Amino acid sequence: MKIHKYDTVIVGAGGAGMRAAIESTKRSRTAVLTKLYPTRSHTGAAQGGMAAALANVEEDNWEWHTFDTVKGGDYLVDQDAAEILAKEAIDSVLDLEKMGLPFNRTPNGTIDQRRFGGHSRNHGEAPVRRSCYAADRTGHMILQTLYQNCVKEGVEFFNEFYVLDQLITEVDGVKKSAGVVAYELATGEIHVFQAKAVIYASGGCGKFFKVTSNAHTLTGDGQAAVYRRGLPLEDMEFFQFHPTGIWRMGILLTEGARGEGGILRNKDGERFMEKYAPVMKDLASRDVVSRSIYTEIREGRGCGPEGDHVYLDLTHLPPEQLDAKLPDITEFARTYLGIEPYTDPIPIQPTAHYAMGGIPTNVEGEVLSDNTTVVPGLYAAGEVACVSVHGANRLGTNSLLDINVFGRRAGIAAAEYSQKADFVELPENPAELVISQVEALRSATGTERVAVLRRELQETMDANVMVFRTEQTIKTAVEKIAELRERYKNVSIQDKGRRFNTDLLEAVELGNLLDLAEVMAVSALARKESRGGHYREDYPNRDDVNFMRHTMAYREVGDDGTESIRLDYKPVVQTRYQPMERKY
Amino acid sequence: MATPTLEKADAAGQPEPGFADSPYITVTFRIRRFNSEVSAEAVWEDFQLEIDPKERVLDGLHKIKWDLDGTLTFRRSCAHGICGSDAMRINGKNRLACKTLIKDINPEKPITVEPIKGLTVLKDLVVDMEPFFQAYRDVMPFLITKDTNEPTRERLQTAEDRERFDDTTKCILCAACTSSCPVFWNDGQYFGPAAIVNAHRFIFDSRDEAGEQRLEILNDRDGVWRCRTTFNCTDACPRGIEVTKAIQEVKRALITRRF
Numbered sequence: 001m002k003i004h005k006y007d008t009v010i011v012g013a014g015g016a017g018m019r020a021a022i023e024s025t026k027r028s029r030t031a032v033l034t035k036l037y038p039t040r041s042h043t044g045a046a047q048g049g050m051a052a053a054l055a056n057v058e059e060d061n062w063e064w065h066t067f068d069t070v071k072g073g074d075y076l077v078d079q080d081a082a083e084i085l086a087k088e089a090i091d092s093v094l095d096l097e098k099m100g101l102p103f104n105r106t107p108n109g110t111i112d113q114r115r116f117g118g119h120s121r122n123h124g125e126a127p128v129r130r131s132c133y134a135a136d137r138t139g140h141m142i143l144q145t146l147y148q149n150c151v152k153e154g155v156e157f158f159n160e161f162y163v164l165d166q167l168i169t170e171v172d173g174v175k176k177s178a179g180v181v182a183y184e185l186a187t188g189e190i191h192v193f194q195a196k197a198v199i200y201a202s203g204g205c206g207k208f209f210k211v212t213s214n215a216h217t218l219t220g221d222g223q224a225a226v227y228r229r230g231l232p233l234e235d236m237e238f239f240q241f242h243p244t245g246i247w248r249m250g251i252l253l254t255e256g257a258r259g260e261g262g263i264l265r266n267k268d269g270e271r272f273m274e275k276y277a278p279v280m281k282d283l284a285s286r287d288v289v290s291r292s293i294y295t296e297i298r299e300g301r302g303c304g305p306e307g308d309h310v311y312l313d314l315t316h317l318p319p320e321q322l323d324a325k326l327p328d329i330t331e332f333a334r335t336y337l338g339i340e341p342y343t344d345p346i347p348i349q350p351t352a353h354y355a356m357g358g359i360p361t362n363v364e365g366e367v368l369s370d371n372t373t374v375v376p377g378l379y380a381a382g383e384v385a386c387v388s389v390h391g392a393n394r395l396g397t398n399s400l401l402d403i404n405v406f407g408r409r410a411g412i413a414a415a416e417y418s419q420k421a422d423f424v425e426l427p428e429n430p431a432e433l434v435i436s437q438v439e440a441l442r443s444a445t446g447t448e449r450v451a452v453l454r455r456e457l458q459e460t461m462d463a464n465v466m467v468f469r470t471e472q473t474i475k476t477a478v479e480k481i482a483e484l485r486e487r488y489k490n491v492s493i494q495d496k497g498r499r500f501n502t503d504l505l506e507a508v509e510l511g512n513l514l515d516l517a518e519v520m521a522v523s524a525l526a527r528k529e530s531r532g533g534h535y536r537e538d539y540p541n542r543d544d545v546n547f548m549r550h551t552m553a554y555r556e557v558g559d560d561g562t563e564s565i566r567l568d569y570k571p572v573v574q575t576r577y578q579p580m581e582r583k584y
Numbered sequence: 585m586a587t588p589t590l591e592k593a594d595a596a597g598q599p600e601p602g603f604a605d606s607p608y609i610t611v612t613f614r615i616r617r618f619n620s621e622v623s624a625e626a627v628w629e630d631f632q633l634e635i636d637p638k639e640r641v642l643d644g645l646h647k648i649k650w651d652l653d654g655t656l657t658f659r660r661s662c663a664h665g666i667c668g669s670d671a672m673r674i675n676g677k678n679r680l681a682c683k684t685l686i687k688d689i690n691p692e693k694p695i696t697v698e699p700i701k702g703l704t705v706l707k708d709l710v711v712d713m714e715p716f717f718q719a720y721r722d723v724m725p726f727l728i729t730k731d732t733n734e735p736t737r738e739r740l741q742t743a744e745d746r747e748r749f750d751d752t753t754k755c756i757l758c759a760a761c762t763s764s765c766p767v768f769w770n771d772g773q774y775f776g777p778a779a780i781v782n783a784h785r786f787i788f789d790s791r792d793e794a795g796e797q798r799l800e801i802l803n804d805r806d807g808v809w810r811c812r813t814t815f816n817c818t819d820a821c822p823r824g825i826e827v828t829k830a831i832q833e834v835k836r837a838l839i840t841r842r843f
Contacts, residue, residue: 036669037713039756041667042661045662045664045667094737098727098739100726100727100786100791100792102749102753105740105742107743108740110738134753137753137754140754144753148725148727151726152726215662216660216662216663328666332664450654494653494655495654495657497655499619499620499621499706500706502657502658503655503657
């Protein structure tokens with residue numbers, strides 16, 4: 001076991017982690033621990049753009065953007081946070097341009113902008129061009145630009161280091177972050193990183209679904225590490241299903257395709273979104289479009305022999321426009337489906353895409369241990385966190401924005417904290433939990449296989465807690481997850497070695513997914529209303545009287561060692577906007 | 585070097601639900617295995633599996649790892665050609681495993697899978713990427729400007745100026761190009777195509793003001809002049825970047841000092 005000492009440790013090197021690292025490295029001695037090489041992070045898969053009311057191509061302002069974000073999130077958004085997001089969006093985009101990001105340009109040389117779902121002029125009048133973009137590779141460009149600037153700033157990376165535990169020490173009755181414990185993939189060695197400040201920026205947990213746009217590596221490691229140490233997770237029942245994933249594969253096809261004029265059609269060729277969202281049509285918010293697609297499928301208007309998908313039609317758009325604005329997604333259709341998007345519509349279905357919930361933080365990125373108390377020295381930003389700017393449903397282009405605005409804020413706040421704070425003493429035997437977990441897996445002789453349990457988990461999640469949910473389906477999922485958690489205790493791996501043991505880490509990741517899936521299902525069961533991405537067929541309406549509040553889920557361990565989940569609730573911060581019925 | 589071949593008879597996995605109508609075929613994956621904890625020698629190992637030919641080579645590797653042999657080790661993440669983790673040598677050609685469909689690589693014959701060449705193999709298909717990233721860092725891969733007072737808004741750039749370096753912005757640092765280059769195989773000191781591509785991306789960006797410095801770095805004896813224009817890199821690039829053309833443009837800029 002090795003012990004390292006840094007002022008600031010950042011967990012994860014996607015957009016949020018690297019944006020934080022650029023700020024933090026300037027101000028404090030910083031280490032970035034990342035389970036992937038930084039440029040492998042899933043920020044790179046984001047396509048369509050980053051929202052900011054630059055007003056480069058038409059009238060726009062941050063207040064309209066704030067309103068759209070609050071409405072898009074079905075009023076579960078904390079409005080103070082949304083206002084910061086929309087205001088700081090403008091400088092965030094300009095900062096990236098100054099760092100070198102190659103945005104698409106207008107004829108007069110400014111950053112070009114395009115339409116995106118849920119973004120409107122003057123509180124819903126018509127779609128507005130707010131998304132700043134680089135073809136359909138905006139996430140790739142952001143990830144590369146941030147990595148380039150990390151190289152420029154000399155950011156210190158520990159590549160292929162898996163953070164498996166969060167260390168917390170109680171000082172004078174206050175729980176403080178003391179550091180993290182990491183597993184080095186190359187050697188199997190355990191490392192303790194003592195740090196004054198820790199920032200989690202480790203991304204989402206979409207891999208508990210089967211049809212998902214998420215990378216294999218998005219297994220909720222950060223959320224699980226803090227949750228197991230008794231800290232809450234907020235709004236985990238809210239998961240976004242992106243309307244246009246490649247049929248059966250789940251690979252993302254950007255909403256920018258509809259922003260450029262693409263149309264969703266059912267088997268009769270009908271532009272069905274006109275029925276569900278007369279104003280915004282195909283550019284309604286993602287939860288609305290995904291439900292509309294499944295409604296079409298359920299009512300027998302789906303495409304193909306099994307009627308299990310619909311079409312994204314780009315055939316009316318000029319090939320030059322597709323080549324210039326949507327080169328990657330058209331290439332995906334050719335590579336994975338053998339379809340030519342110039343002439344043929346692309347079969348799509350909703351795909352599990354984004355966790356609105358996560359580790360609760362305030363607007364400085366400080367992690368909360370309950371509704372109001374800050375954990376000194378602990379920060380989170382990006383998809384792993386819940387500020388909450390996305391509420392019950394995130395708008396497209398607001399996540400690339402989120403990682404830049406709140407990644408930057410967390411980086412500054414953590415570094416400033418570590419400049420004035422002292423190191424917190426490490427707990428006795430700080431690596432004890434990780435060593436016992438890893439050794440137990442290495443020596444396990446059980447009969448269960450990781451891949452089998454993961455497949456069963458993904459199937460039950462797809463079947464029971466996707467776009468449509470009922471008490472019965474969620475209960476089925478809760479029971480199945482409990483069964484899988486039991487069977488997980490009897491899991492064994494084949495690779496017993498120390499070097500590059502990805503077999504072992506897949507087992508650890510499955511443990512994280514099981515914990516988070518349970519939190520999600522239990523939170524969903526208790527929310528007896530429909531709001532944003534959480535749609536209950538047995539409670540089809542939004543219930544502001546009883547559920548205009550954030551879910552806070554805590555892991556409890558009884559005296560006999562039994563684990564359970566305790567749910568609590570946190571009020572929503574409302575400033576400018578009263579809840580209204582949501583129409584697009 | 586002739587190496588022994590191990591046989592594995594059992595076939596992996598049932599057809600995935602939802603793919604019931606798909607014509608599953610039996611294929612052989614012949615994989616170059618190396619694990620220093622087991623043996624100092626690399627060996628070829630055969631695996632037979634049932635797979636839909638429309639699936640990816642990466643899906644095949646997953647079937648092996650998940651159902652047959654958990655010790656098989658490779659890097660992967662996004663699984664659709666964006667993250668650059670899974671460059672490997674498939675049937676003798678550098679490709680991304682997640683962008684290569686079984687049907688496109690003659691599944692009648694055993695499909696050979698090896699680590700990319702020119703970088704030290706650490707385990708199975710995992711290589712040491714550090715020398716590759718070091719070469720990348722050495723070309724100063726970030727925008728450098730001499731602005732004394734930063735503009736309050738964005739810098740302006742015409743669509744034509746933006747287009748000038750578009751091709752080289754697509755790079756995902758997968759190393760498929762560099763590790764397909766015979767010059768790089770013979771001399772690990774050569775910067776390699778990927779580093780030159782990333783220098784190109786800034787040299788030809790109208791906003792950048794350090795083109796001369798980057799050209800001098802690449803004027804080094806391990807720089808662009810080592811390129812023998814074999815076009816392996818262009819063939820290997822999973823992003824369709826015209827790598828050799830970019831290298832030629834850097835060479836030309838070194839001669840004309842115009843870029």
